[in-house]
Amino acid sequence: MKTQAAVVRATAQPFEVTTLELDAPAATEVQVKMIATGVCHTDAIVRDQIYPTFLPAVFGHEGAGIVEAVGSDIVSIKPGDRVVLGFNSCGRCAKCLAGAPAYCENFMSHNFACTRLDGSTAFSDNGEKVGSHFFGQSTFSQYTNVSARSVVKIDGDVPLELLGPLGCGLSTGAGAILNSLDVKTGDTVAVFGTGAVGSAAIMAAAATGATTIIAVDIHDSRLEQALELGATHTVNSRTDNPVEKIREITGDGVNYALDTTGVTAVTRQAAESLAINGTVGLVGAPAPGSEVTFEVGASLVRGWKFRTIIEGDAIPQDFIPRLVHLWRQGKFPLEKLVRTYSLENINDAFADSKSGEVIKPIIVF
Ligand SMILES: [Zn+2]
Ligand SMILES: [Zn+2]
Secondary structure (H helix, E strand, O other): OEEEEEEEOOOOOOOEEEEEEEOOOOOOEEEEEEEEEEOOHHHHHHHOOOOOOOOOEOOOOOEEEEEEEEOOOOOOOOOOOEEEEOOOOOOOOHHHHOOOHHHOOOHHHHHOOOOOOOOOOOEEEOOEEEEOOHHHOOOOEOEEEEEHHHEEEOOOOOOHHHHHHHHOHHHHHHHHHHHHOOOOOOOEEEEEOOOHHHHHHHHHHHHOOOOEEEEEEOOHHHHHHHHHHOOOEEEEOOOOOHHHHHHHHHOOOEEEEEEOOOOHHHHHHHHHOEEEEEEEEEOOOOOOOOOOOOOOOHHHHHOOEEEEOOHHHOOHHHHHHHHHHHHHOOOOOHHHHEEEEOHHHHHHHHHHHHHOOOOEEEEEO
């Protein structure tokens, strides 16, 4: 079938909206008619090939839509089902079988290859292969063939055009707080960077009853928004030293510090703002080869931990519906982060995300 899609043809080139051919879904795939898809920083990273993938390719990995058709092996999903799409995983490795698909041993081949495992692609352009299955999805297309493990069924009463970002960025931030760090009522939390992932972390921390939630950013407008989302304090790290400010607010530092920036100097600041037995989590993605240094002499006695976090330790089929419930209760007001764009204006969506004007752009089909 024909589909309108946004294609990246070469490294760091803008998205080109064009008509592609989409093949029939393979036996283990689900064909989805897209309603909307979030735009995530990771799409910009692969457009620029900081993480290399097959090119040309269709990216996009925060899709929401309606099932159009299913492959011959699919029994639990049927045409007409309303779905949000999460990350992909192999389902067979030790990590997947242990309930930790975010650490799938085959994560890269299932999310970043932009081909099926046999090397084929779902999209083509006049006979030329065009990469598909980015995060099992490739959602910058009206129609796309999706890995069944990416598919999460959603109840009928919630607006799909809003929920695509639950598939990656927002579940990463919320999952870091609720799953990875396991923040509890009364805890103190600092969130470094208040983009989409950091904003989701702040909403989740507020929902779980953390009583001191400190947002750190360099943009005052974002810090004001963080207060609306549940932050109790803000620090502008351009004008103030965040480590000193956090100690001023908390006395001995925070139980949990989450770095969503991927800036290695910020990761160190996050570690230095911990209380005794605190944990720093890293969800931002520094370029491969990046290194962080930590003070470990004087801080040895403080028993602190550092951990990296992928996809908020979420199991999409379990965690995304939980976030939908929180949203329904008004405890995860993601609509405050969103601006919508048409597929034709996808490059504007990326520009507005980069400039910081919009926290979470959503392409609506
Ligand atoms: Zn696996
Ligand atoms: Zn993402």
